[in-house]
Amino acid sequence: MSDLRETRLEKARTLESLGRPPYALGFAPSHRTAALQQAHADLANGEERAVVVAVAGRVMTRRVMGKLAFFTIADESGPIQLFIEKATLLAAHPEEPDAFAQITSLVDGGDWIGVHGSLRRTDRGELSVKVTDWVMLTKALQPLPDKWHGLADVEKRYRQRYLDLIVSPHIRETFRRRARLVSAMRRWLDDRGFLEIETPVLQTEAGGADARPFATHHNALDLPLTLRIATELHLKRLVVGGFERVYELGRIFRNEGISTRHNPEFTSVEIYQAFADYHTMMDLTEQLLAAACLEVCGDTRLTYQGTAIDLTPPWRRVTMHELVEQATGLDFNTFADRSQAAAAMEAAGLAVPEAADSVGRLLVEAFEQAVETSLEQPTFVMDYPVENSPLARAHRSKPGLVERFELFIVGRETANAFSELIDPLDQRARLELQQLRRQAGDPEAQTVDEDFLHALEVGMPPTGGLGIGIDRLAMLLTDSPSIRDVIAFPLLRPEARERVGTDAVG
RNA sequence: GGGUCGCUAGCUCAGCGGUAGAGCAUUCGGCUUUUAACCGACUGGUCCUGAGUUCGAAUCUCAGGCGACCCA
Numbered sequence: 001m002s003d004l005r006e007t008r009l010e011k012a013r014t015l016e017s018l019g020r021p022p023y024a025l026g027f028a029p030s031h032r033t034a035a036l037q038q039a040h041a042d043l044a045n046g047e048e049r050a051v052v053v054a055v056a057g058r059v060m061t062r063r064v065m066g067k068l069a070f071f072t073i074a075d076e077s078g079p080i081q082l083f084i085e086k087a088t089l090l091a092a093h094p095e096e097p098d099a100f101a102q103i104t105s106l107v108d109g110g111d112w113i114g115v116h117g118s119l120r121r122t123d124r125g126e127l128s129v130k131v132t133d134w135v136m137l138t139k140a141l142q143p144l145p146d147k148w149h150g151l152a153d154v155e156k157r158y159r160q161r162y163l164d165l166i167v168s169p170h171i172r173e174t175f176r177r178r179a180r181l182v183s184a185m186r187r188w189l190d191d192r193g194f195l196e197i198e199t200p201v202l203q204t205e206a207g208g209a210d211a212r213p214f215a216t217h218h219n220a221l222d223l224p225l226t227l228r229i230a231t232e233l234h235l236k237r238l239v240v241g242g243f244e245r246v247y248e249l250g251r252i253f254r255n256e257g258i259s260t261r262h263n264p265e266f267t268s269v270e271i272y273q274a275f276a277d278y279h280t281m282m283d284l285t286e287q288l289l290a291a292a293c294l295e296v297c298g299d300t301r302l303t304y305q306g307t308a309i310d311l312t313p314p315w316r317r318v319t320m321h322e323l324v325e326q327a328t329g330l331d332f333n334t335f336a337d338r339s340q341a342a343a344a345m346e347a348a349g350l351a352v353p354e355a356a357d358s359v360g361r362l363l364v365e366a367f368e369q370a371v372e373t374s375l376e377q378p379t380f381v382m383d384y385p386v387e388n389s390p391l392a393r394a395h396r397s398k399p400g401l402v403e404r405f406e407l408f409i410v411g412r413e414t415a416n417a418f419s420e421l422i423d424p425l426d427q428r429a430r431l432e433l434q435q436l437r438r439q440a441g442d443p444e445a446q447t448v449d450e451d452f453l454h455a456l457e458v459g460m461p462p463t464g465g466l467g468i469g470i471d472r473l474a475m476l477l478t479d480s481p482s483i484r485d486v487i488a489f490p491l492l493r494p495e496a497r498e499r500v501g502t503d504a505v506g
Numbered sequence: 507g508g509g510u511c512g513c514u515a516g517c518u519c520a521g522c523g524g525u526a527g528a529g530c531a532u533u534c535g536g537c538u539u540u541u542a543a544c545c546g547a548c549u550g551g552u553c554c555u556g557a558g559u560u561c562g563a564a565u566c567u568c569a570g571g572c573g574a575c576c577c578a
Contacts, residue, residue: 003550004516004532046539061541068538085538109531123539146517146530148542153513155573167517257507260575482574495572 005141011106012139018102022139027114030054034077037127040119048130049119055080055129056114056137058166061147064104070128073113076172083120083128092132103134109147110140158490171485177296178474178486184295185269185470186249188288194245194271199234201227201251207452208232208391210444211254214264227253231270232391232465233452236420239463240455244274249470260482261412264491267470276464277419278403282380285407285415285466286313289378289473296477304410304476307376315378317405320367323381327370332363360385360400373411380405390430390446392418407468409476417466424456 012022030053031039043049057073057080067086072079086100093099107113117131145151150167157164157171164171186196204223206213208230216225231248238246249269256262273280290300293311300312325331328348335341341362342352356365363385375381383395384404392402403419421427431448438445474486484490 007532061543063540063543064537065540065543066537068540070540070543072541081541083539087538122541124541126539126541128539143516143531146542148530149518152518153573155513156517158573493572 004143008108008139008141011108012141015102015106015136015139018098020102020106020136022136024114024135024137027056027135027137028054029056029075029114032077033057033073033075033080036080036119036129037078040121040127043119043121043127045121045125046123047121051119052116053119053129054114054116056112059107059109059111059113060144062104062107062109067100069100069104071107073115078169081122081126081128082115082117083122083130084134085130088117088130088132099134103131107134107136108140108143110142110144112137112140155492158484158492159495161488174474174478174480174486175488177478178470180296181292181474181477182249182267182470184292185288185468188291189247189269189271192245194247194273195243196248197235197238197243197246198250199228199231199238199248201253203228205447205449206230207446207449209254210388210446212256212443214253214255229254230467231268232467233449235270235272236460236463236465237452237455239272239274240458240460244461245272247271258491260484261472263471263483263487266483266487268467269470270465270467272420272463272465274461274463277462278382278405278417278464281417281464281466282315282317282405284464285380285417285468286315286378289415289468292473293477302477302479304479305481307410309377309410309476311378311409315380315407317380317382319383320363320381321383323371323375324363324366327374328366330366332359332366335359338362358385358387360387364388372408372413375408376410378407378409380407386430389418390434391421391427393421393423394426412472413469414472414476415466415468417464420460420463420465422456422460422462424453427456428453 015022033055036053036055040049055073055075057075059071060074060079061072063070069082069084071082071084073082074080084100084103089099089103090097114135114137115129115131116133117129119127120130121127145163145167147167151157151160151164165175189196202216202218202225204225206226206229208228209232211229213226213229216227217223218225230252231250235246235248247269250267251265252268253265255264258264271281271284273284276284290311290313293300293302301308301310303309321332328350330344330348332341335344338357338359341359345352345362345366350366350369352362353365356362367381382405383398383401384392384406386392386394386400386402389402389404392404395401395403405417406413407415407417421430428448431446431453434446435448438447471483471486474480475483478486480486
């Protein structure tokens with residue numbers, strides 16, 4: 001089927017027959033390559049150092065010239081060159097006269113090998129391990145992509161992320177940064193007394209957000225279940241239970257479209273703090289994200305897709321009404337009903353969707369059309385219409401609005417927070433309105449979660465709640481244009497493809 | 507859901523109606539200071555799939571598949 005694979009299989013068999021198993025049990029490196037490079041930075045060109053080192057890595061390049069060969073191997077820390085001399089191998093192991101021929105003919109790019117040797121910096125200045133012994137650790141049956149061009153096919157990069165990671169070191173850096181981001185956020189929260197508590201992914205009723213869930217089924221209970229679309233309602237139950245600071249950082253599932261900003265499963269952190277309101281949560285958001293950015297990027301200023309972004313607190317805080325008025329000249333406080341608002345929007349050249357059936361929903365429309373993408377620097381957009389925010393507390397002084405903010409950075413919604421609605425009667429009324437919308441055909445409208453309402457009747461203290469999209473934050477901190485660049489294995493439609501055979505080796 | 511673009515050797519790509527091509531990788535030969543090593547020789551194809559137009563299709567048309575980007 002594939003000559004390249006067949007050739008490598010044959011080499012694996014040859015190695016086996018020579019007493020060099022193609023799949024080793026292990027290896028004990030004395031150093032990672034980066035540590036070696038650093039420790040011997042003082043070694044002059046053409047000089048040798050009689051230390052014994054052991055390094056292991058994947059063979060990235062091979063250059064064989066007669067009785068001398070240069071390989072580059074790379075471990076996770078980076079590359080190092082191997083200086084492989086026939087005479088050196090022979091002197092170290094006279095009983096293995098073919099060691100040089102074997103390493104140059106049976107080792108291919110992509111193989112994992114381990115070597116022992118001393119150090120030598122070549123005349124051209126490349127620190128190298130002067131090899132005295134080598135072992136095959138893993139024989140690769142598939143070739144690596146082009147060593148110069150790498151993997152350009154975006155589809156293949158996502159489908160075979162392992163290849164992408166091998167040939168594109170900056171992709172590995174993206175996932176390192178993402179890991180540091182998550183870890184920094186957890187540490188920041190843990191240090192301030194927030195408790196991470198895991199809530200159910202499988203739920204009989206998905207709530208806490210306007211989104212369609214994935215449906216699944218529990219066989220033993222013969223129970224239809226959905227995957228969670230938010231962690232909100234369970235974390236609030238924990239606040240009712242007496243935990244004053246809780247959070248959960250984890251996977252959320254929403255059955256909706258895929259784009260450069262949406263993946264059906266994504267990661268969020270939701271944070272709840274008792275006795276706090278949305279102003280407190282703005283302070284918390286600034287401090288948390290600035291600290292995480294500082295830890296991941298070494299600075300609170302960064303560049304995203306060519307735009308300088310400054311995450312140094314404090315950030316701009318402005319109401320949605322003000323932003324819309326600045327952008328369009330329309331003051332939504334003056335509209336008595338939907339038709340007035342709709343006429344004004346049309347006069348201003350904005351689209352008026354049928355589904356936006358109230359002044360408040362039209363305000364959000366105007367915001368999305370005229371403002372959202374222009375909010376490049378971090379901006380807290382405050383005070384949303386109550387219609388779009390069934391879980392947020394009514395505004396303390398502005399009728400028809402709620403105490404809610406969303407954080408926008410580079411034109412993207414990155415966080416969402418409320419002074420939480422803790423009045424059980426108000427909450428019931430809001431959810432019942434949602435239920436009506438749902439019955440009228442809106443599949444994203446929320447349902448009435450009776451147990452949640454019961455919890456509120458038991459009593460939730462005044463609480464500030466916050467949700468942050470980790471993927472979008474990771475995009476920002478890694479300068480990645482697509483959410484798929486920060487998700488190791490993004491969802492793709494399955495590809496009908498023939499897999500290679502399963503021939504055993506040896 | 508709509509639009510635009512892409513799919514050719516393991517990888518990166520050219521070819522755009524007249525014999526299926528290049529570089530790298532692979533294979534064979536040479537080479538003790540290379541680092542996109544070099545020199546020589548060879549090998550490697552369901553041109554995404556199907557139908558159509560044509561004397562002749564990788565190339566033109568239609569349908570489908572997968573993907574990218576933009577819009578909703």
